[in-house]
Amino acid sequence: MSLPAEFALIARHFRPLAGEGALDLADDAAVLDLPAGRRLVIAADAMVEGVHYLPDDPPETIGRKLLRVNLSDLAAMGAAPLGYLMTTVLSRGTPDDWIAGFARGLAEDQRAFALTVLGGDTAATPGPTCLSLTILGTVAPGAVLTRAGARPGDEIWVSGTIGDGALGLKVLRGEVPDDASGHLARRYRLPEPRLALGQAIAGLASAGMDVSDGLVQDLGHLCRAAGCAAVIDAVSVPLSDAARHLVTGDGALLASVLTGGDDYELLFAAVPDAAPALRAAALRAGTPITRIGRMVEGGPAVRVMDGKGAPIVLAREGWSHF
């Protein structure tokens, strides 16, 4: 008896990605054990063709981006990766080559981040491709980093550089000039989940999250969870050379940097005394961190100040899908 095309597709492209517990993706579910003494951390994110990635993005980077935005959620909790499940609802007529490239990218990142696929589902749609991934990780009890817990007086930090993803999308759309290095487009297509940093700061920060929908809007979530306000200094926000070059040429792009999203950097708060330990942790993790402001008394609001201490008014604070 021959297998239908759906099973052949899974066997050819996805079964080689399966790891321990996945039962070769041939059973109804995966069965696994958590490492002794660890808690389960679990999150899910979806990506839609034309919404979260561009239809002509290379398939190799689309699978990796899907995995990385989910890994970034683990990083934000201070968790270490365990495995993932994925549902791929592919636009009818998606070429086999595309699926092969998508799986090849996943294979590369599975090695880079030491995890494997545990299960999932594959179907077809007359609409755009719709991908969903559930990430599993683990954390030691007492070492969970959550969004709640910041206090007035805490300093606000971010990892890496902000705005590259949003500007990278503009580069790929031809809305701003390309940077010779391709840095911005690469950052849009391949975010860097800050897993080592998340685990290193989990015991030091009072609250944390990853920046996915825009720095200002996401900082608003920390404010809401804490019942206080935040003030950030726009000139302190760390920019890559490529981003700084664009913003210097067109000051209006600063709003894209602060609200555009697709950063997947860590945003966290900590008491001022924690600064030396945070810097040491960042050094160990190999990820730069920068202090950009502080939490203050007041209702949930984010104030962005320019270099002269005057407020910057933003038309929108971040990204919404509706």
Added chain:
Amino acid sequence: MSLPAEFALIARHFRPLAGEGALDLADDAAVLDLPAGRRLVIAADAMVEGVHYLPDDPPETIGRKLLRVNLSDLAAMGAAPLGYLMTTVLSRGTPDDWIAGFARGLAEDQRAFALTVLGGDTAATPGPTCLSLTILGTVAPGAVLTRAGARPGDEIWVSGTIGDGALGLKVLRGEVPDDASGHLARRYRLPEPRLALGQAIAGLASAGMDVSDGLVQDLGHLCRAAGCAAVIDAVSVPLSDAARHLVTGDGALLASVLTGGDDYELLFAAVPDAAPALRAAALRAGTPITRIGRMVEGGPAVRVMDGKGAPIVLAREGWSHF
């Protein structure tokens, strides 16, 4: 500061469904512990508007069907439900009423099956609505039911009745006359995950799975996992009164019953000596089971015999999305 529409939607419709560990759906991930001494069982299934459900199906049943097809995967492993994550990629312009009905259905089934939502994601698409759910369950070590393990000589059993879902789809499409009771359409829209039965037979059956893509095709998976063949007796396959009425009127519908899918009944194999214990387990679980054939020596193949011992030739064995 106001929240974007996406967060308002989540707060209004999905946050009331959140349970312990979900951190109010307001964090980057859920954090939870497994009950002591249990293994994690995890699976994911997607449903696409117009593919897995009809665009005019009531939203209340769509959420429940999504949850139930995933619960059926837990049932097939002998596992008990723990929680779920869900990504809803909604067709642009989906009315708020639709989302409210979808969430209301989920709330009802959360109570019925004693589980809560742990996390997820919401986005919009220009295409049809695309739903993905990851189900978490637990099982005692040594009590896992898998697809592998059947042997020649084992008897083949199914739970409940077969073909109702496939015929229910035909009813809803106007391809066959409606049954007065609405039984078939209801079975298409609201499958019954056999959780109690799955846990009750896990120590008795040699192999098991749920029937989602068609009885014959799915039995082929048990054959492939076992390296043997199966013979089933078409007249033994249990039918509901409504299904029997349709098949009696049009014999060609028997093929839809055997290969149409959407059954979400359990299909399992066991040594003949296990029959009395299986019947007792089924009685305890409140789910009827029926013996429909046996595993035999040979390469992986499923032979379906009519009442006179002659083979029935089927144009296709089950459902594929590609």
